[in-house]
Amino acid sequence: MTGPRIRPGDRREVGLRTWVFSQGAGLVAGTRPPALFLTLGRHRKLFRGWLRFAAQLMPRGTLPRRESELMILRVAHLRDCAYEFEHHRRLGRRAGVGPADLERIVEGPKAPGWSPRERAMLTAVDELNDRQDLDDATWEELREYLDEPTAIEFLLLVGHYQMLATTIITLRLTPDRSRRGKA
Incomplete structure (x- = not known):
């Protein structure tokens, strides 16, 4: 199989909040909107929970x-x-x-x-x-x-x-x- 098994979602598929967040994350990283966010964002509720957890580890964790x-x-x-x-x-x-x-x-x-x-x-x-x-x-x-x-x-x-x-x-x-x- 060539390409992603689940393609990144568009604005309609991931919702406006995830779409805007992904655009901003790409600007910060110097890349296109992260495919990871637009793919996981296809499961909106799980994505939001994962993102909150992930952010507590990095960048808001206590490790330098x-x-x-x-x-x-x-x-x-x-x-x-x-x-x-x-x-x-x-x-x-x-x-x-x-x-x-x-x-x-x-x-x-x-x-x-x-x-x-x-x-x-x-x-x-x-x-x-x-x-x-x-x-x-x-x-x-x-x-x-x-x-x-x-x-x-x-x-x-x-x-x-x-x-x-x-x-x-x-x-x-x-x-x-x-x-x-x-x-």
Whole structure:
């Protein structure tokens, strides 16, 4: 099958609020309106609930934005989710994630240049991806840097973006085109 399994909806199919929100999100990201929003928006009630939950994790979460973007990018890389990686590459740039960080994201938590906190978080992302759990040593190291509420938020952030990668990959969404015509 070529193309998305469910095509992004138009204004009538997603409703005016989702349509306007998607247009604005595209402006912020420097892309066309996100296909993810216009596809999930076809289920209006679920989309609104998902969006409220997702916004509590990022951008309104308590983790610093740069760290959130690093974790999301690592999940996207591990899951081979080009849509998520490209979207958050653009957003991450605004949060201080530079080209060297992107190279290290691909290399992983053992790459030189991570802070001890970043290394602990990225190690946890990898372990959650591989095992859907953390061993006690990884958990203890993570907790050296994150208090209880932030540790919960971290787990939900990683799990959410794993779920989102699964949805994006299964729907066969391709990265949003730049407003300048490039991917």
